[in-house]
Amino acid sequence: MKDKQISAQLMRSSGYLAFLLIMIFFTIKAPAFLSYGNLVNIIAQSSVLGICGYGLTGIFIGGGDDVIRGGTDLSITLNMAVAGSVIAVMVSRGQPLALAVVTAVAASIIIEAVNAFTVVKLKMIPLLSTICMMYVLQGVERILTNNVVVAAAHPLLFFIADTAVLGVPVMAWIFLAVTVIMYLVFNVCSYGNRVSAVGGSELAAKANGINVPWIVTTTYLIAGLMAAISAVLMVARLSSYTPGAGDLQLFDVMLVSYLGAVFSRRYRPNIPGTFIASLFVGVLTNGFTLINVPSYWVYAIKGALILVTVSITTIQKRRAV
Amino acid sequence: MRKRNRLLAMLLCVVMTAVLAGCSSTSETAGGSGDDGTDKAKTEDNAGQGSGAAASGVKGVIDGLDVPSLEGRTIGVAVLGTDHEFDLKAYQGQIDRIEELGGKAVAVDGERNDQKHISDIENMITQKPDAIIKQLGDADVYEPVMKKISDAGIPLFTVDLVSQYSICNSTSDNYLVGEELARNMYEDLGGKGKIAVFNGFYGVRVCGIRYDMMKYVAKDYPNIEFIDPELQDVITGAAEDARKKTLDLLTKEPEVDAIWLAWDTPCVGVAQACKEAGRDDIKIYAVDGSSTVLELVADPESAMYGDMAQNPYQIGQAAVDECARYLAGEEVPSTVYSAPVYVNKVNWENAVKELGLEIGKE
Known part of the structure; x- marks a missing residue:
């Protein structure tokens, strides 16, 4: 009995243990790793990934965890890319940054509204409908940018990318602020309970009077907002928009959203878990650079992590059933 | 079930340990001094x-x-x-x-x-x-x-x-690269003809210089025309993308005499497209001197005509x-220049020798 408890506890803590192990390893191998400057740097570097990951996590929570029919959005990073290109193109043509950001937010939310429509009203499988949207957005991004780098020089974007307030980069502040807000929305407010209920069992949620289509729709709309916020940070970081930026990040965003499940007692995607997972990925990339290990290792580790994560969560869920 | 849990926990430990062990050995081989690089005599x-x-x-x-x-x-x-x-x-x-x-x-x-x-x-x-x-x-x-x-x-x-x-900044003299390539191209065309330009990376300074020099030299050749709009080459899948764009171009605009590119990775696709379209009369000009492209220059059947070879x-x-x-x-100095070598279908044998390369027709 005691063995069983220890084993279950070990499983529950496996994500944290792995994180701790890696932190200790990097600290020993590279003393600079644990420096204050490096740690806040990791938070800032993880911001685009983390915020975009929150959007996808919300969809996972509300759409259920069925790999095929469950909630997902494969177009979310392309949505971010379109928002980023809108901002860069408008700023480069002399439009006010505020107008560019508002336009990007509107575009991102409209894109996710279309996704929600195909999933909720047309009952398309999210995996397929969002793949279609992904290709549409790839084309839109190329049309907007003409497939060339679009410079977006603006003092406010520069401030976001290159300024520290109270010793913490502005990008990290924004990341932390969005994290707190998303935590309140999904883990404290009653809205979060309804989203979890819909994701857990649609039928039970309906029986309890929850407006399931509306709740699912709102998770997509929130994802649109997250995509737009991450786009602002991405454009600030690059001081431009580079075509193809969205294509490269989809699997990382999916990784942190799925990996978040390991940092949860219920093995389900969740906002705090996604926050830790994005830092985990940031720590891996940063740490391996500090100890001069080729970045190709990070791919192998990410793959191993997904494998272990999916194995743990699958076994634990089966056990719960 | 308990067994399975233990197995999974062990799997996690084994994966992490193996990964970290692998990384340790890699980091030791990566650097001479074996430390973390945050050190000393600097x-x-x-x-x-x-x-x-x-x-x-x-x-x-x-x-x-x-x-x-x-x-x-x-x-x-x-x-x-x-x-x-x-x-x-x-x-x-x-x-x-x-x-x-x-x-x-x-x-x-x-x-x-x-x-x-x-x-x-x-x-x-x-x-x-x-x-x-x-x-x-x-x-x-x-x-x-x-x-x-x-x-x-x-x-x-x-x-x-x-x-x-x-x-x-260490670089080729891109002003010379752009000028010499352009001058050769215009002279090869007899100072008259239509040129299609791939210009996807004007923001990359070296590409911008080559492009600007090509246009600057064109002022001395009033009978040279540039096809508008310009084509946009891409990084990912550059050759295949360029092949498709060239085929589309040749359908829409058959009177092309030459194609110019600021780098030569897409050239394999451009040359392939010319071959597919039966347009071996077109001359392709580019910059870099990649071995694959120099082989195309050496190939008398290929439309790839001239390449400004750098010495990366x-x-x-x-x-x-x-x-x-x-x-x-x-x-x-603020800039140090490495001399480029112009390679074309006429001089390729001597030019590749000068570059220290071995390019064969086979």
């Missing part, structure tokens, strides 16, 4: 006020003058990507040269992902190397992170990247030479 010399390093016995690749040793120095090498021949050779030139001069190279590969590469460079700044050499990239994208390098007091050198923060390995070596001199307190 700092006070970073601003080029070094007290003079020991002679390495190595002569500069461009000027043949002595190059100081890099013994005890850690040099960061940040490359945008290594998937193109130019990138890989220039990168290899830097790594080999640093080791030849007794230094330790710390390298990051951006894999053509700007966001990743900016993070790589930020992480490299944390390591506080004695100097950083940044290879290629869009000037707008990398200017802020190059400022960060400069603000951190780390001397910055660049390869094919012009920046106000770079102490010395030497360009990489030259960046390290100037870095070593600067760290030893010597004055260095």
Whole structure:
């Protein structure tokens, strides 16, 4: 009995243990790793990934965890890319940054509204409908940018990318602020309970009077907002928009959203878990650079992590059933 | 079920241990001194006020003058990507040269992902190397992170990247590259004809210079026309993308006499498209001197006609030479040029010999 408890506890803590192990390893191998400057740097570097990951996590929570029919959005990073290109193109043509950001937010939310429509009203499988949207957005991004780098020089974007307030980069502040807000929305407010209920069992949620289509729709709309916020940070970081930026990040965003499940007692995607997972990925990339290990290792580790994560969560869920 | 849990927990431990063990061994082989690179004998010399390093016995690749040793120095090498021949050779030139001069190279590969590469460079700044050499990239994208390098007091050198923060940029003379390629192209056409231009990377300074020079020289050839709109080449899948775009172009605009590109990776696709369209009368001109493209130049059946061959390995070596001199307190020029060699269907045999390459017709 005691063995069983220890084993279950070990499983529950496996994500944290792995994180701790890696932190200790990097600290020993590279003393600079644990420096204050490096740690806040990791938070800032993880911001685009983390915020975009929150959007996808919300969809996972509300759409259920069925790999095929469950909630997902494969177009979310392309949505971010379109928002980023809108901002860069408008700023480069002399439009006010505020107008560019508002336009990007509107575009991102409209894109996710279309996704929600195909999933909720047309009952398309999210995996397929969002793949279609992904290709549409790839084309839109190329049309907007003409497939060339679009410079977006603006003092406010520069401030976001290159300024520290109270010793913490502005990008990290924004990341932390969005994290707190998303935590309140999904883990404290009653809205979060309804989203979890819909994701857990649609039928039970309906029986309890929850407006399931509306709740699912709102998770997509929130994802649109997250995509737009991450786009602002991405454009600030690059001081431009580079075509193809969205294509490269989809699997990382999916990784942190799925990996978040390991940092949860219920093995389900969740906002705090996604926050830790994005830092985990940031720590891996940063740490391996500090100890001069080729970045190709990070791919192998990410793959191993997904494998272990999916194995743990699958076994634990089966056990719960 | 308990057994399965234990197995999974063990699996997790084994995976993490194996990964970390693998990384340990890799990091030891990556650097000469086996430490983490956050060390020692650096700092006070970073601003080029070094007290003079020991002679390495190595002569500069461009000027043949002595190059100081890099013994005890850690040099960061940040490359945008290594998937193109130019990138890989220039990168290899830097790594080999640093080791030849007794230094330790710390390298990051951006894999053509700007966001990743900016993070790589930020992480490299944390390591506080004695100097950083940044290879290629869009000037707008990398200017802020190059400022960060400069603000951190780390001397910055660049390869094919012009920046106000770079102490010395090692490159081909791209003004000469653009001018000579253009002049040869216009002369080959008899001063008259229609030219299609791939211009996807004007923001990359070296490509911008080549393009501007090509247009500048055209002022002396009033009967040269450029097809509008210009074509946009891409990084990912460059050859296949260029093949499709060229086929579309030849359908829409059959009266093309020549095609110009600022680099030569897409040329394989462009030449293939001309072959498919039965247009071996078209002449293709580009820059770089990739071995695959030089083989096309040597092939009498191919439309690939002229290529301004750079010497990327030497360009990489030259960046390290100037870095070593600067760290030893010597004055260095703001730009160091490596001579390009024009290769076409007429001179290719002698030209590739001059480049030290072996290209065969077979």
